[in-house]
Amino acid sequence: MLQKTYENIDSIGRAILSIKAKGVHNKELAEVIYPNGEKAFAQVIALDGDQVTLQLFGGGFGVSTDCKIRFLGKPVQVGFSYDMLGRVYSGNGQPIDGGPELLSDRVRVAGPSINPVKRLIPKDMIRTGVPMIDVFNTLVRSQKIPIFAKAGEPYNRLLANIATQTDADVIIIGGVGLKYDEFHYFRQRIEEAGSKNKTIMFIHTHRDSIVEGLMVPDLALAVAEQFALQGKNVFVLLSDMTQWSDYLRQVANAQDQIPANQGYPGDLYSQLASRYEKAADIEGAGSLTILGVTTMDDVTHPVPDNTGYITEGQFFMKDGYLELFGSLSRLKQQVNDRTRPDHRSIMNAMARLLSEAEERVKAQKFGSVKDDYSLRLLEYRKTFQRELMDPFRYLELEDALDLCWDILAQHFKKEEVGLSSKLIEAYWPEKGKFKILKEKTHE
C-alpha cells in the first residue's frame, strides 16, 4: 500500500496532534518523523473532514511543526511468539531488556471480545495459599479480579505472590505507571520463583509517555489471548488500572471531550470493560485470568466504582491486611461447594460473627460493652485478624478451614455460631484438640 506522508501539522498538545490529511482510516497507525530522521508512533483517534486527530505514543513534548506524519496503512499490532517468554517490552511493544527485536507474527490489539457462547462456566479453583482468598473469596480460573488498595499498601507483593504461588502456564505482567523499584521488584520475584521462562512483561514507567501506558493493557491482553487460544492457562497481572484511567482522562481532556464524573470520560466503564472482559475460560482452548490493581482512596471513586461493576469481585487490602468486608469473589460459589462440605457454611458463619463483632467495636467506643458475649466477640475479632487476615501467611485450604473451626471453638458455644447441627457434629473440635490453633488461655 502506498504510504503517504503529510506535512503542515495544525496543533500539538500533550498527547494529541492534528493534521490535515485525506484517505486516512480511523485507528490507523502512523509514524511521526522528526527533522533529524528519528521516528515515533501515533494512532488516529478521530476524523473530521480532512482533519485527523492522532494520539502520540511518545507524547507531544518535542514534536515540532516541521515533523512529518506518515500513515502506515495498518492498525496497531503486537508481536506474538513463544520466543517472547522471558522478555521485557515497553508500552509500544519494543524490547527494553537489551535483547534483540523479534521477528514474529503480528496480532491485532484491542480486538473484539470472545462470543459469550464460546465461554465456559468457570469451574476450577485456583489455590493461592492465602487463607483470606482460598477460604473466603476463592479465586477461580478465568476470573477478572482487582486488588483495591491505597497507594502504599503492599499490593504488588500480593499480586506477585498469587501469580507465582499458583500454576499458570504463562504469566503476563502489564505495568502501567510503575515506579522503577516496582518494576525491579516484579522482575526479581519472577526470577526468584523460577517463573522467568514463562513470563512476559510489558512495562511502562513514569518516565515514559502516557499514551504508551495506555497501550500496555491492550498489548498484554492481546498476547495473553493468543496463548489462551492455544490452550494455555494464562495469568495477566495489571498494575495499576487507576493510573491507566487517569491517562485516559488526560487524553479525553486534551480532545475537549465533555467529561462525566470527576473529569473521567463518559466511556470509562466501556473502556475498562473491554479490557477486563478479555478474561475467559474458552471452549476448546485455554483460559485467561486477570488480576489487577486499582489504587484508590475509597471505593466510591469513579475508577474502583466502575471497576467493581465489571470485575468478578475484588480483594480489598487495608493496613496491610486482606479485609473480609469489602472483599468479594463472585465466582467462589462455582467452586467452593466441591472443596469440603463445610467450606461454604463456615465461611458464612465466620463472616456473620465478625460483622456482629464489628458492631461491638462501635459500642465499645461508648464504653458500653461489658457483657461476656460481647467481650468474647471482640476477642474473636482479634484472633480472626491475627490468624487469618495476613495476606502473606501461607496455609493449604484444608488447614485454613480447620483453623476456622478452631477459632470458633475457642470463642463460642456450638449453638452460638448459627451452623447446622450436622456440620457441628462433623467438624467441631473437642476442647484441647485444635488442629492448627494453639489454645490460648482466657484471662
Add this chain to the structure above:
Amino acid sequence: MQKAKGKVMSVNESLVGAQTTEGAVMNGEVAYIIIEDGKRLKAEVIDVKDGNNVYLQVFEDTSWMKVGDPVQFTGLPLAVKLGPGILGSVTDGLQNPLYELGKIEWFLERGLEVDPLDNTKKWHFTPRVDKGATVTGGSVLGSVPEKLFEHKIFVPFSLQTSHTVEHIVAEGEYTVDEPIAVIKDSSGQRIELKMAFEWPVKTSMPFKERSVPVKPMPTGIRILDALFPIAYGGTACNPGPFGAGKTVLQHSLARHSQADVVIIAACGERAGEAVEVFKDFPELIDPRTGKSLMDRTYIVGNTSSMPVAAREASVYMATTVGEYYRKQGLNVLILADSTSRWAQALRETSGRKEEIPGPEAFPMYISTLISAFYDRAGVEILGDGQMGSLSIIGTVSPAGGNFDEPVTQATLLSTGAFWGLSRALSDARKYPAIDRIDSNSKYPSLLEQEEVSYLLELLRDGKTIASNIILMGEKGITDESYIRYQKAELLDAVFLQQNSFHEVDGVTDPDRMRLMFNMVREIIDADVGLKGKEEIRSHFNFVRQAFLDWNYMRPDEEGFEKQKTKLLNLVKKRGHVAENV
C-alpha cells in the same frame, strides 16, 4: 420514501457524521456504513442538522472507517423480528443469535448479521380464520405450538384498517418466512402475511385495554413475597452498590418467579454472568412445567464489552419482545440488568454529540426516557376475558452506591416497588441484602396487610433497640426490650434471610412461606418468660438453630414434621435445657 444515500464525513468512536447525497432521511432509521473491506456496519440515525448532515450512532466498532465511506440508509427504524422461535434463544442487543454467530466466528466480529429467527425450521400452523373473514392489526390468523405455549400468529399490529382474508394456507408445516395468508383492503390492495413480522423497538405497542397491577407474583424470595412484593404487570427497581448481591438476586428471580416467560436483558453486564445463565438454564428443570427453564426464557446477552450503542438498543429490544408475548396472553417478566449501564450508554453518546449535560453529565432527557421505559410494563386485557402482563424489574447500579444520583432517582419515581440493597447487610452476610426498613412496595403482599405491618413494626423496633444497645450496652436496656430485639433478629435470621444456593432454602413457594410465617409468628407471640440477657440470648440461639435446620428440610422429607414439633416445643416449654438440639 426513497432510500437516502450518503457518505461519511467524521468519525469519533461510535458517533459518525455523514452527509446525504440523495433522498430523504428519517430520525431513528437504520443505515449501513460500508467500510473498505466490504463489511457493513449497522448504525442508527440519531440527529439530523441543516437538512443533510446526519449523525449516526454505529452499533459496532468504527476502526478502519474513513471519510468518504458510503452510507446506505434503509428508511426503516430499528426493529425486532417477532414470531415463533424467540423462546430459548440468546441474542445480542440487535437480535443476532449468539449461538449462530458462534458457528461462524470465535470472536464477536463486526459486520455480521444473522437472521434472528431460524428460517429453516418448520412450525405446525393451524389456521383459526377462514377465507372471507374480516381482520385487522392484532387479529389471530392461527397458531403454532412453541415450547410450552400455543403461539398465536397475528396480523401485524401496525395494520390500522379492516381487511378481508383472501387466502389462508391449510394446516401444515411452514417456516416463519413463508407466506401463510393474503389479505386485502376495501380498495383491493393486497398484503401477503407471514408468521413473523417486525416492530420498531422504540415504539411501545399500543395496549388494547389496560388494567391495574394488583395480583402478587410469587418470586420464591420470602422477603419480597412477604414484605416488598411485585405484582403481575408491575415494576420494581433494585438499586445497590456493587457486591451487595444484585446478580444473585436477579438469577434467583429469573429461576423462581412465577411468570410464564422470563426475558433477561444483560445490558452492559459481565459476560461471565450472562454465560452462567444461558449455560445453566437449559440444564435446570422448571418445577411448574417439568421442562427446561430455557423453554420459557429469552436472553439478550449484550454484555459490557460489546459496542456501547447496541447496549442502548438491547433494553428496548427485550421490552418489545416482552410486549409481544404479553399480546399472546402470557405473564412476562423482564429482568433488566442494568438500567444504569443503559443510561451510561446514553450519556456516552450525548457527550460525543456535545449536548449540554444535566446532573452527573447525564443527558437532560434521561428521566423522561426512564419513565417511558417502565411505562411499557402493565396488565393488558386482550378480549375473550384473556389477560396478559408485562412486569419489569430493573437493576440500578448507582455510582458510588449513592441513591441520590439521577438514574436511581428517576427510576424510583417510575417504579412501584423499591428494593434497596445495602452494603451493611451484605457485609453481615444477611442475604438477600434488601434493606428491611427503607424498601417499599405499593403492591399487595401474599400475606395480609395486618401481617405485613406486624412484621415491619417488629423490624423497626429491633433497629431502634439495636442502636440503643450500641449506645448503652446490653446492660443498659430492659430484659423486655432485649427479648423484643432478639425476636427481630430471629425473624431476620430464619425468615428474611434465605440461602439462594441451597436447593430447599433457595426458593419458598407461597404455601411454605405461609407455614413459615405462622411458625415465626407463633414464636414471636410466645411469652418466653426468661430473665437475664445470657438466658434470653441462649434461648433464641437454640430456637434459631432448630428453625434453620427445619428451613433446610423438604416438606416431604422424613423428619420435617418432627423438627417442626421439636421447634414448637422448644418455644413453648423452653425445652432446650433438657433436649439435645
